[in-house]
Amino acid sequence: MAYIKIDESLPGIRGLMSFSPYTATPLNALAELLLRSDVGLTKGERELIATYVSYLNECFFCQRIHGAVAQYYFNNVDEDLVRKVKENYKSAPISDKLKFLLAIAENVQKGGKYVKIEQVEEAKKFGTTDLEIHDTVLIAAAFCMFNRYVDGMGTFAPENPELYKQRAKRIAEETGYVNSI
Amino acid sequence: MPHIQLDESLPGIRSLAYYRPDTGKALYQLAQTLLRDSSPLSEDERELIAAYVSYKNSCVFCTSSHAAAARFLYKDEKQIVDFVLDDYKSSPISGKIKALLNIAGKVQADARLVNENDIQLARIEGANDRDIHDTVLIAAAFCMFNRYVDGLATITTTDPAEYEKMGERMGTVGYIPPLKN
Numbered sequence: 001m002a003y004i005k006i007d008e009s010l011p012g013i014r015g016l017m018s019f020s021p022y023t024a025t026p027l028n029a030l031a032e033l034l035l036r037s038d039v040g041l042t043k044g045e046r047e048l049i050a051t052y053v054s055y056l057n058e059c060f061f062c063q064r065i066h067g068a069v070a071q072y073y074f075n076n077v078d079e080d081l082v083r084k085v086k087e088n089y090k091s092a093p094i095s096d097k098l099k100f101l102l103a104i105a106e107n108v109q110k111g112g113k114y115v116k117i118e119q120v121e122e123a124k125k126f127g128t129t130d131l132e133i134h135d136t137v138l139i140a141a142a143f144c145m146f147n148r149y150v151d152g153m154g155t156f157a158p159e160n161p162e163l164y165k166q167r168a169k170r171i172a173e174e175t176g177y178v179n180s181i
Numbered sequence: 182m183p184h185i186q187l188d189e190s191l192p193g194i195r196s197l198a199y200y201r202p203d204t205g206k207a208l209y210q211l212a213q214t215l216l217r218d219s220s221p222l223s224e225d226e227r228e229l230i231a232a233y234v235s236y237k238n239s240c241v242f243c244t245s246s247h248a249a250a251a252r253f254l255y256k257d258e259k260q261i262v263d264f265v266l267d268d269y270k271s272s273p274i275s276g277k278i279k280a281l282l283n284i285a286g287k288v289q290a291d292a293r294l295v296n297e298n299d300i301q302l303a304r305i306e307g308a309n310d311r312d313i314h315d316t317v318l319i320a321a322a323f324c325m326f327n328r329y330v331d332g333l334a335t336i337t338t339t340d341p342a343e344y345e346k347m348g349e350r351m352g353t354v355g356y357i358p359p360l361k362n
Contacts, residue, residue, distance in 0.1 A: 004314055022214050030208065034204065111327075111328065112333075113331050115331075135201075149318055151293050152288040152292035152293075152321060153317055
């Protein structure tokens with residue numbers, strides 16, 4: 001049960017967005033711009049960064065739903081990729097570039113000042129562009145917001161992995177995040 | 182030096198909104214909705230929460246600019262802002278704002294620390310669902326803004342006069358992103 005009166009049939013952030021549609025509009029716009037683009041980073045890479053940060057913040061709802069969306073995009077590569085990334089991204093079957101970006105995201109999760117110029121330069125050596133670094137930092141920062149919003153309001157999150165998988169398929173194939181309610 | 186190529190005539194978040202205008206627009210819309218549009222919390226109280234969370238995240242740019250906006254809005258009582266940043270518990274603010282700052286502080290540290298007692302305490306002091314929601318989302322949003330600004334090492338001036346000007350602009354025209362020509 002959330003700390004305020006919201007529609008409890010809508011789990012996680014969805015109940016909050018229905019309670020506060022005015023703030024939901026820019027939040028959804030931000031999620032759509034950051035996660036639903038293949039310019040620079042692919043949609044799958046973006047979702048993987050979102051999932052990893054939500055995992056570090058131990059936000060059950062966000063890591064489940066974004067983990068399911070990320071897995072949807074990576075199913076043709078490895079059907080167990082998200083679990084492997086959470087366990088140890090350094091040994092997961094992903095590109096070196098993405099490993100450097102996850103290291104940056106990991107430091108953003110701790111705090112902005114933890115991002116070191118050396119690691120940014122290292123990432124650039126692997127062909128990472130400014131836009132990719134920018135998007136990585138903003139995705140990681142945004143999930144430090146979304147995770148706190150969802151958990152700070154004490155929202156409900158279902159346990160059943162099947163529910164997340166079904167919704168992830170709809171997000172990836174049809175709805176995106178324009179209207180997350 | 183910022184980690185990516187940014188317009189160095191613009192400080193902090195403004196350089197980032199200028200770099201990627203579409204996400205910049207969503208972020209400024211979020212700030213405007215949260216800090217200026219309809220809420221049971223006054224504009225000065227909301228700027229105070231933003232400054233307090235930014236201070237706890239050690240983000241010099243966001244702390245200085247939002248403290249300046251709060252001082253501008255508090256007018257004759259502007260010294261409240263520095264009392265709050267020093268020790269809000271002994272500062273001359275209402276019991277309700279103290280209870281909400283307690284919640285904001287927990288959201289900043291780890292949102293899962295917020296518990297029923299914190300919420301009850303705020304309700305006893307007169308906070309309603311909307312006050313609690315807006316406090317949690319402002320605190321969460323500044324955990325994003327702070328990480329975004331510091332994670333890309335944006336230009337941060339240390340000149341108090343610069344921040345005073347920013348605070349006046351934020352207190353009068355609100356949040357409008359810089360436009361690309």
